[in-house]
Amino acid sequence: MPKSKGKKRADNESGLAASKQEATSSAEAAPITAEGEMPQKKFYRSRAHCNPLSFNEAFDYPTRPDLFDWTEEHYPEHPSLAQDNKEMSGVNAQSAAIRPDVLDVGCGFGGLTMALSPALPNNTILGLEIRAKVTEYVRLRIVAHRKENPGQYQNCSVMRTNAMKYLPNFFPKASLEKLFFCFPDPHFKRKNHPRRIVSERLLSEYAFLLKPEVGRLYCITDVKDLHDWHVEKCDAHPLFERLTEEEMEADPCVTLMKTETEEGKKVKREGRFGHDMYYQVYKRVDETKGGSGSTSATNFFCEGEFGVEVQ
Secondary structure, eight states: OOHHHHHHOOOOOOOHHHHHHHHHHHHHOOOOOOOOOOOOGGGGOOOOOOOOSOOOOOOOOOSSGGOOOHHHHTTTTOOOOTTOOOEEEEEEEEHHHHHOOEEEEEEETTTTHHHHHHHTTTEEEEESSHHHHHHHHHHHHHHHHHSSSSSSTEEEEEEEEETSSSSSHHHTTTTTSSEEESOOOOOOSOOOOOOSSHHHHHHHHHHBOOOTTOOEEEEEEEHHHHHHHHHHHHHTTEEEOOOOHHHHHHHHHHHHHHHSHHHHHHHHHHTTTTTTTEEEEEEEEOOGSTTTOOTTTTTTTSTTTTTOOOO
């Protein structure tokens, strides 16, 4: 009789444990934030930065830009979409024309991405982020704003990708108008400088993607050494020309990248490296028009030209 009671007690305990485990697993499977509700940032915290050169997770990307339909997941109700679109080779003609032309690279929790949407109603904004949890937070934030404000925020979205590797797979030549690099990882150690988002190689890629004369490249940081690096690399590149203080002051996007990014607010609030923000904006020059930004066989190796220093 005691053995029977012991066996029954063990069965009950195992049953309770199984029920508890099932409840726990179902709770884990449930999403933290329901679709359409505003997410809470505390549930989506992640490491501030990661190494993009050794990030081995697989990312989906098209073999060429024209194979990607941006309206399917990112801009289903884009303002440019018309009701009576005609079909073009099996792909909606209007959908094929919709493509992001403003990129917020390393968008973080999406402060600037969201602010650019009403500020640039005729543009299509895309935030790029490599961290999965942070990307999901921004996605839910955009969905919640679309629900609360019908007809608004339909021209902005977010995508998880590695911007140091896959930009040419998504965007064709001369298709972008603005590129934002707001408070990127400084990568202080010299051996980690190749991980910086602004470099000689990547600047040539950005120049390929930006529209000549129209394209703008924005850099802002609270680290003076990193700002000096940005200025040095961009000044030396033949396809970028620095804007004047007056031109930057007239650009409303400069104010937004100082006031709307989470890092910008943190600098004003805490000031880990001081309360100063260092920024510069560059114009993508048209190499076909000549001038100071044009490269030729006669001036390519001249001292003082395109970063060539006097030894």
